[in-house]
Amino acid sequence: MSAVLGNTMDTTERKWVEEARRSSEQRLSDIIEFLPDATLVVNRDGKVIAWNRAIEEMTGSKRKTCSAREIINMPCLFMEKDGRS
Numbered sequence: 163m164s165a166v167l168g169n170t171m172d173t174t175e176r177k178w179v180e181e182a183r184r185s186s187e188q189r190l191s192d193i194i195e196f197l198p199d200a201t202l203v204v205n206r207d208g209k210v211i212a213w214n215r216a217i218e219e220m221t222g223s224k225r226k227t228c229s230a231r232e233i234i235n236m237p238c239l240f241m242e243k244d245g246r247s
Contacts, residue, residue: 194212
């Protein structure tokens with residue numbers, strides 16, 4: 163009986179932890195999205211994992227085209243909106 167109770171508690175705790183992680187990620191995403199400054203977040207592998215509205219306006223590049231790309235392969239960050247370096 164204690165094995166079943168232990169498994170249920172483990173499953174419940176795991177679900178709670180997963181929901182807390184999702185909630186935390188959503189709050190961080192919301193904060194980044196509404197920052198007035200152009201903001202992007204790059205993970206340890208050099209891939210863009212967040213791209214807010216202000217940087218879309220600054221570069222003219224949409225989040226969909228920039229998310230998960232490697233930062234080194236993003237000339238849009240180093241060019242003016244009209245395409246000049």
